[in-house]
Amino acid sequence: MEKRYLLPPQVANATIKSGVAKANLPISRIIFLAIFAGMFIGFGAYGDIVIMQTLKNIDVGVMKFFGASVFPIGLMLVVMAGGELFTGNNLMTLALMDKKITLNGLLKNWIFVYIGNFIGSFLLALVIYKTGLLKDAAADLSLGIAKGKVGLTFEVAFYRGILCNILVVLAVWMATAAQDIVSKIFACWFPVMLFVLSGYEHSVANMFFLPMGKLLGLSITWGEIWFNNIIPVTIGNIVGGGIIVPLVYYICYVKPFKEKENVNKDKVLTK
Template sequence: MSFKSPADIANSACATATGKCSLRISQMLFLGFLAGAYIGFGGFLYTVVTQDLSQYVGLGLSKLVGGASFTVGLMLVIIAGGELFTGNCLIPIGALAGCVTLKEILKNWVIVYFANLIGSLFLAYLIYRTGLASDAVGSNALKIASGKMSLPFEIAFFSGILCNWLVVLAVWMAMAAEDIISKIFAIFFPIMAFVASGFEHSIANMYFMALGILLKNNEGLVSQAGLSSHSLDALSVGGFLNNIIPVTLGNIIGGVVFVALFYYLAYKDKIKA
């Protein structure tokens, strides 16, 4: 076959876990920063594409096209190289197989998550400074951010589970691919599905919500977005945490349980630690 079988992917995932946990702290920081920015690029493209598309093609197709545009973020992470916290929710398969320790995984997660945050915030600031997030694009960015920051804990949590189930499946499938084009297609469909479905991704949300906070003092954009005072109040550090905590917890469960754990249990007899 020109691609790896699921059992072979399980072995590759263990080898990948070993490699990721062996990275120097400086490597985790640099690659994590890049991954946070790459996901932000996908987020900005999504915002531009969906700013007015629904009035021409309908809401459903607008979400589909927006989801397709967002896939560029994970393509950049996997093909160009980056350390993404949500994707790294696959590496516990290495601990289950005895390739790495839980301590090594937690070290990777904490450093990469912090680096993803910095990269996301930095890109949001750059986008803000370009002035490109103005008019319809800026009002769309405000609506996206306020919607995320107003989500109840339970909805954000379960949306986070569903999101990272698909994101880590995209990483899993990309490991099966033996060439660039195959990797692109392996990434494209699961990521398009999670975005079009409206699920919640912690690293993408860091970018979306940071840009929303930066834009909230633009009265013209606020008026154009039609935000209520309650929605505007949600655009704050408190609103950021209100979303990012449950979404992060959900992302961990979605990736670790439904991909890493389940595939380990399915193929543990074929994994060579």
């Protein structure tokens, strides 16, 4: 029977190859794909708001679950339709640890992807606002979400960002392991659903939620949007998705094989 998934060491190698490809993308492609990814995450965030508005007066847990159930469409679109997402690209540090890319290559991708993600998220928020679709209960809910996010302390936003991106990069990891589209959908759905249901913080999603709140009239400044939420969440996302998960998997799935290869090379050279 044909095996329809990759084993963890194979996923690690595929992730490293992907990191090399991402580090060598031209800036124009990075920007366009990142704008798309920001919009994709925004579509999921908007769906989250729409479905939760109908349930907020019934049961909070049910409301969060149904909202969380539609949010993962954003990552599915990124993974399967194509996009450059900052939080997912945090896994590029695996290629950096393996010395397959340089720090400059990593930072070039991250910086331009981050900028593109913000442009895409904000543009989608602006267009949806202009449609007039977000009103009444949906508008109230959107305002409440934005107000709650800017009200977080730096520490709380940071730790929620860590937990969020551990799950997001694990979703990307499992989607890489999956070898057919249905498996990739499920690989994306469960971890992302869980992070939304749990109340963790995703920097790119917040690039949609917070500007939308401001557009709807919430009295917040751009400084509060960035310094109260997006910046600490971004740092947390990097720690969770760019350090914790890649470091553990490098130690477990990459380093042992490299050491074995070096031993074998030494044996060949001594013959």
